[in-house]
Amino acid sequence: MREPTRTTTLRYHQVAIGDELSDLTLPITATVIVSGAIASRDYQDVHHDRDLAVERGSEDIFMNILTSNGYVGRFVTDWAGPEALIQRVDIRLGAPNYPGDTMVMTGRVKEKSDGIITVELVGKNGLGNHVTGTVDLRLPQ
Amino acid sequence: MKKSETPLLDQMRQLTGAPVGEPNTARDPVNQAMIRHWCDAVDDRNPVYTDPEFAEKSVHGGIVAPPTMLQAWTMPGLMSREEREARAPRGPSVLRLLDEAGFTSVVATNCTQAYKRYLRPGDLLTVSHSIEAVSDEKKTALGVGHFVTQLTCYRDQNGEEVATMRFRLLKFRPTERSAGAERRGAPKRSRPVPSINHDNRFFWDGVQAGRLLIQRCFCGKLRHPPGPMCPVCRSLEWEAAEACGRGTVYSYVVAHHPPIPPFEYPNLIVLVELEEGVRIVSNLVDIEPEEVEIGMAVRARFDEVEPDRILLQFERAKG
Numbered sequence: 001m002r003e004p005t006r007t008t009t010l011r012y013h014q015v016a017i018g019d020e021l022s023d024l025t026l027p028i029t030a031t032v033i034v035s036g037a038i039a040s041r042d043y044q045d046v047h048h049d050r051d052l053a054v055e056r057g058s059e060d061i062f063m064n065i066l067t068s069n070g071y072v073g074r075f076v077t078d079w080a081g082p083e084a085l086i087q088r089v090d091i092r093l094g095a096p097n098y099p100g101d102t103m104v105m106t107g108r109v110k111e112k113s114d115g116i117i118t119v120e121l122v123g124k125n126g127l128g129n130h131v132t133g134t135v136d137l138r139l140p141q
Numbered sequence: 142m143k144k145s146e147t148p149l150l151d152q153m154r155q156l157t158g159a160p161v162g163e164p165n166t167a168r169d170p171v172n173q174a175m176i177r178h179w180c181d182a183v184d185d186r187n188p189v190y191t192d193p194e195f196a197e198k199s200v201h202g203g204i205v206a207p208p209t210m211l212q213a214w215t216m217p218g219l220m221s222r223e224e225r226e227a228r229a230p231r232g233p234s235v236l237r238l239l240d241e242a243g244f245t246s247v248v249a250t251n252c253t254q255a256y257k258r259y260l261r262p263g264d265l266l267t268v269s270h271s272i273e274a275v276s277d278e279k280k281t282a283l284g285v286g287h288f289v290t291q292l293t294c295y296r297d298q299n300g301e302e303v304a305t306m307r308f309r310l311l312k313f314r315p316t317e318r319s320a321g322a323e324r325r326g327a328p329k330r331s332r333p334v335p336s337i338n339h340d341n342r343f344f345w346d347g348v349q350a351g352r353l354l355i356q357r358c359f360c361g362k363l364r365h366p367p368g369p370m371c372p373v374c375r376s377l378e379w380e381a382a383e384a385c386g387r388g389t390v391y392s393y394v395v396a397h398h399p400p401i402p403p404f405e406y407p408n409l410i411v412l413v414e415l416e417e418g419v420r421i422v423s424n425l426v427d428i429e430p431e432e433v434e435i436g437m438a439v440r441a442r443f444d445e446v447e448p449d450r451i452l453l454q455f456e457r458a459k460g
Contacts, residue, residue, distance in 0.1 A: 004188045007195070032182075039175070039182035041216035065252055066212050070183035073209035082187045083200045086208045090253040128402060140200070 009081030012115050012139040021079040021107035021119060026071065028063065028125070030099045036067030063097035068123070068131050075105045076119055076135045084137045087116060091133035101125045110134065115141060149242050153235045153275045153287075161291075162230030164269040167215045171206050171264040179210050205259040211295060211304050214260070215268040235272045235289055239312040244286050251309035258303055265298045273307065286313025331403055331446050341367040343381045348453045351443045355419055357382040365419040386441035387458065388415040395430040413439055413455055424454045 026032070030050075037047035042064045045052040053061045069089060077084050097103055107121035116138050123131040169175070173191075180190050188195035189205055196204045206214075217228070260266070276288040293306040337345050344367050347354035356364050358371035359378045370377055391414040395407045411425040411433070425433060426444075438458035446452045 002184070002186050004186045004192070004195075007188065035182040039178040040210070040213040041175075041218055042213075043219040065249060066210075067183060069209040069212075069252065069254070070179065070185065070207065073207055074183050074185040074187070077185070077187050082189045082195070085200070085259070086256060088253070088255045089209055090251075092251050093249050128400070 004082065005078045006081050009083040010079075010139055012112075012117070012141050015080075015109055015112065015117055015139065017109050017112055019109045021075065021109075021121070024071070024075045024078065024105040026103045026105070028097045028099055028101045028103060030061060033061050033063050033067070033097065033099060036070060037064045040064065040066035040070070042066055058096070060098045060100075063130075065093060068093070068097070071103075071105065071123065072121065072131065072133065072135060075107065075121065075123075076137060079107075080137055080139065084139055086135060087138055088136040089133065090135075091131050093131060094129040095125055095127035097125055097130050098127075101127070103130055115139065149238060150275070150277065152233075153238055153272075156233060156235050156238075157272045157275060159271060161234055161270045161272060164267050164296075165215060166267045167265055168218060169214075171214060171260045171262050171266070173204060173262055175213065176204070176206050176210070176262075179207060179213065201259060201261075203261060205261055206264075208256045208259060208304075209254065211254055211256070211260075211306065214266045215295070235275055236312065239287060239289070243314050244312040246284070246286075246313050246315045247310055248283065248313070249308065249310045250288070251307070253307040254304060255306075256304045257301075260297075260303065264303070266303070267296050269294050269296075279311075281311060281313060283311065284313040284315045286311050331405070332450070332452060333403070334450075340369050343367070347381065347383075348443065349451050351451065353384045353386050353415075353441050353453060354381040355384050355415070355417060356380075363417055363419045365421050382417075384415050384417050384419075384441075386415075388413040388421075388439055388441075388455070390414075390425070390433060390435055390437045390439055391420055392435065393425065393433050409433065411439070411455060421453075425456070426454045427456050 034048045044064065046056060046058055047061055047064045050061050069091065072089055072091060073086055076086065103123045103125045105121060105123040107119050109117055110120040111118040116136050119135045119137060121133060121135065122129055176190050180186070185207060189199050189201055190207055193204055271292050272289060273292040274290040278285060278287060288309055288311050291308045293308065294302055295304040297303050335345055344354055356367050356379045358364065358374060358376050360371060360374040360376060362371055362373045363382065364372065371379065391412045393409065393411040395409055397407050400406050407430060409425050409430050410422065412420050412422055414420050425439065439455040440458045442454055442456050443451050444454055
């Protein structure tokens with residue numbers, strides 16, 4: 001089993017509005033895209049078959065939305081810890097993640113109320129913003 | 142198409158809120174094997190998903206599934222095209238109406254998932270879909286279309302709602318430009334294509350021929366950027382006068398953020414005061430941003446930035 005990123009969890013009082021999350025730099029490879037698609041049972045050819053993806057007008061295979069959601073979830077709990085409870089993920093989709101690109105995820109705490117913090121995040125690649133959005137997390141008191 | 146616009150919206154709005162297709166139950170209950178595949182794929186090392194001992198002592202009291210894995214549980218798996226078509230819901234649907242009206246292209250724009258509780262191994266999900274909202278016809282960068290919000294509800298084996306997902310997509314009629322740009326082998330643009338109209342055509346024709354042309358009113362006033370009317374005498378009569386191309390940097394800015402495709406950054410943008418007295422916005426090239434000074438002498442040059450696309454730019458005047 002891979003070593004956990006962290007085993008302790010931030011407490012609500014330890015987090016302040018404006019706190020920045022630890023960046024996540026993700027080199028996008030065909031393996032990243034294909035393994036994410038198959039792990040999410042998404043067999044659409046544009047996520048694993050380069051020739052068909054190109055035929056359909058795309059530059060290459062590209063990451064599916066379920067995988068992007070997966071990275072958003074990982075990004076926030078890598079920072080907040082394993083017992084932070086994800087309540088809501090609200091994302092806007094933008095530039096596709098193609099192999100050979102790199103996505104850098106950054107985020108900051110935007111709001112805080114009643115035990116829940118709202119994190120604002122961006123995942124940016126060479127073409128622009130792949131994903132922007134917010135995640136609500138419930139932190140232990 | 143215009144004529145049927147309102148009836149189309151009416152038809153679509155009559156279908157909002159009604160279920161789309163039959164509820165669909167997951168092929169497998171939530172299980173550790175699929176969770177592990179998922180965590181490997183996105184390299185999520187949160188131990189509450191894969192380490193039974195850690196999970197036991199955690200707030201969850203046992204293994205849970207990553208919330209963002211929600212959709213994976215009810216995905217249909219690998220199917221042939223025929224199988225997929227056979228499973229598609231019958232009868233009228235908002236998406237079909239849009240297809241029939243020519244809004245054949247689709248792009249996902251937003252996804253919002255709200256989780257009522259974490260899922261555990263053994264939970265068996267059933268999913269149901271409806272269309273929650275359809276926007277008026279909108280003009281977008283991709284083309285004219287309608288935003289459609291699909292609402293998906295996830296229930297567990299006891300009929301309890303455990304999560305919802307709102308998925309917003311744009312069904313649009315592709316413009317020639319967006320269709321062309323997506324096609325394979327389309328050359329990468331280095332600049333937006335100029336928007337040429339009746340008033341500015343002379344300018345762009347001049348640039349294409351390597352000449353810097355400025356509007357001159359019959360009253361003698363020069364003006365740029367091009368416009369239909371003289372701001373001094375209000376005459377609509379004008380002619381094109383060729384500028385010598387020499388000028389000075391009146392002001393400049395080095396744009397770093399936000400990067401807007403297809404420009405390259407840092408982007409050195411200058412306001413050049415031409416010898417003739419009018420000012421023009423352009424790029425200054427072959428120079429480092431820190432070398433630029435207000436008042437420095439510059440001269441026009443015409444570069445083929447893409448095949449058959451000539452652009453006016455400025456460079457430091459020599460001597």
